[in-house]
Amino acid sequence: MTKSYGYAGKILDIDLTTGKIGTVVHDDNYRRRYLSGAGFNARVLYDEIPVGADPLGPENILAFNVGVLVGTNIPTASRSEVSAKSPATGLFGTANSGNFWGSELKFAGYDGIIIRGRASRPVTIFIHNDAVKIISAAHLWGKDAWNTIVTLRRELGDPEIQVAAIGPAGENLVRFASIENGPYDAWARTGLGAVMGSKNLKAIAVRGTGSIAVARIKEFRETVTATRRAIYSSPFYGPFERFGTMLVTLPYQEFGILPGRNFQTGVIDGWVETRSRKLVPRYSNRGVACIACPIACAHWVVVKEGPYSGLKMKDMEVTPVIGFGAGCDIDNLPAIAKITEICQRLGLDMVSAAAAVAMAMELYQKGELSESDLGYPLPWGDENATFRLLEDIAHRRGAGDALAEGTPRAAARMTGSDKKAIHVKGLECFLMDPRGRWSTWTLGYITNIRGGDHLRTRNPVENLRYNENSVPYRTEKFAFPEAMYRNLDMPEQLKQEIFDPETKDTDIPKMSKWSEDLISLYNATGMCIRPPVLHTVGPTLIAGLYSSLTGIDITPEETIQAGERAWNLQKLFNIKHGEKPEDSDYPARFYEEPVGAGPAAGRKLDRVKVKETLAEYYRARGWDPQTGHPTREKLAELGLDDQNSNFSQ
């Protein structure tokens, strides 16, 4: 085999039904087109998962792929993408995570793992460089993810083994089960843990002691230094290093866009004093990073007093604080840290888990779910009831069994309609409220390939200062110094189309397309999406990093186009597997019920305006404005009109 630079060089292909273990090697042309990560996974899943495949059946494919830039010292290059047909949405399921698992896999000699079929009994895949074994996990089945990691490291005799594992939720096919990446990180969204559970695969333990080669070292080192400087130059570098994602906890309350009590109120009493970033220093004085990351957005948390005294973990990420703190109104950070630990041990996606508990609390409030259904009362803010309900969901006990199906199915079963489920395409969207603040970010809830989610689009110059826009639904203001948008790594022509420096308006549909393609590019190369990166690292730097690392030359235009190609291919997957144009829409509550309290009280979404904006977004994408399907011209431009794209408009 020729020497591989940047890439480890091969992908494992494991059939759990037969136990056959093979490898796949891609040529440079394929690599340049799909890069790695989400790009590789999109191609494999699109080509190989048959229409009608049960997400929890052996026909589904679970693909792990590590970013090509991972395993190097490129700042934040730590991420890998896991994809499968989602049991939550029935569409393209995919999730991204950093930590040290992906780099370990590359040091073991593999860029990814394609997992097919289903083992006849519980197994672990153990990869130690060239030795790849399928070993029994009978004694691990039923264990939580933390215990699984500890046990595997002890039994396999190496504390440096990195483990991807499911907890009881994945085993019990909870439709929002995560795959835990070490104790504190996860490929969380779209229920991939249930796919892993359906294959009887408890864990993938990896130890690698090989190396990653660099094609052009001098040029590579210069580009890494330029990338490091760019990230440090973001005015968000310092604040992010200090507060991580907890940064946004204050403005959300100010605008009244918290998902309070299952999106019934936009503000929470006592929020600033009890749940905002102001409290971070009380519990943490130190960051914890993924491999090669200078930002360290997570915190090492130690709780020293109160009922959770003794709790120690990497934590204080905004997702559970907003989800459980606002969505369920749990009023203290230590309890939310405990909930985080429970979700990590059980292997639950914290966004969807918060949405499930919040919906159950609303049903309880309204008398549609009773103490006898649950076995205990479930008032707003009750942390102990929340602990119990999460366990009931993961073990499918009582009312937890219905909730384990995800909020849309659970609501339909419990109330006859999905109206109280806050989801898009079956995936819970549980962060800021689009009724209270409309932006590129919230349009992303309905344009996102993986369903209702906030992590696949984000305006790189979004701001949380203004909340009034010149043209409602179509523009948002930027509030940063002009230098920031001038320095954006974005083609000049596009900047002129997207920004108006006079009015300070940003065109939302066009920015949505750009930022989705950019994040798609990060997810296809292993870069992290955190704002210091989003503000400063674009196709020019990534093309330079990729070319000098791999020796496969690529232009900035080809680089961002690879992000766009991966996105379009995922859309084609969705269309092939039954997505309808009307599925790209907000939950009924956002149109029918106004925000209950706070500065955004009384606001709701306008269906006509949303439709018009969505059509504009489709135009910006080169998709049919009515159906949202990629046009033949767009597919030809992306080179996706090949024999495998057997798709008709």
Add this chain to the structure above:
Amino acid sequence: MIMAKELAIRPQKCIGCSTCALTCSLVHRGVFDPGQSNIRIYRDDFAGIFELRFSSTCTRCGQCARVCPSGALQLLEIPGDDAPAAEGQVSAQ
């Protein structure tokens, strides 16, 4: 070597990113390979402890300190050209 005194080490500041080890292996071995680096970071996930260990082959060249983002490794007399921007230049939003 005199250089040895110039590499200041404050393990309690370490964020566990291993950028030092990755950089050392590239500079001295021409590949990315933490196992071949002259500095290793041993992580205890559950205790939140990162332990820094230098091997006897370390030349005290300071390349690891130039890229260390946390101040755990610092080259005292040579201002790192990669030093992080000062915190809090812009209000935290």
